[in-house]
Amino acid sequence: MTSSLDIAPLVGRGYCCSQAMALLALEAMGRENPELVRAMFGLCRGLAQTGGTCGILTGGCCVLGLYVAKGADEEEAHPMANPVVAEFADWFREKTAVYGGDTCPAILGEHDPHGPSPAHCGTLLAESWDHILEILTAYGIDPTLPRGEG
Structure with a gap:
């Protein structure tokens, strides 16, 4: 199991949640892709720093896309691509319901009189x-193999 100590x-090193999700996937595949990591910055702190949907959710959906989506003309998406991504999104929304939603302000507790709780983010x-x-494992997808190599 991954712990928040693994994520810290x-x-x-200055990566936001969505970038950390990409880095975890790239590490699992034994790859580097600074362009992808930079692109994930657009999802930081709730979609472009707006406080919208959490970058863990949007970043996680993007990471799943690395494994299941069409990425070239000659490719087809995994036949269960939509259910794979939907399963994560549904789980995340259920998980964050205790915070009052899946936005950064809700998860961080910025409306909590006791103040923000960044610890929620590491654990989440x-x-x-x-x-x-x-x-990925449940759908027979090896997270160590990039798309097309499994």
Whole structure:
């Protein structure tokens, strides 16, 4: 199981949640892709820093897309691509209901009189990565293999 201690070094090096999700997937595949990691910045802090939908959710959906989506003319999407991504989104929304929603302000507790709780993010990021691995495994997708190599 991934722990928030496994995630902390990524955040400590200045990556946001969505970028950390991409880095975890790339690491699992033994790959580097700085362009992808930079692109994931657009999902940081709730979609372009707006406080919208959490970057863990949007980043997680993008990561799942790495494994199941069509990426070239000669490719076809995994036959279960939509259910794979929907399963993660449904799980995430259920998981964050206790915070009052799937936005960054809700998860961080910015409306909580006791103040923000960034600890929620580390735990949620670790749990989300673990759930992504579970989903991929359940659909027979090896998270260590890039799309088209499995």
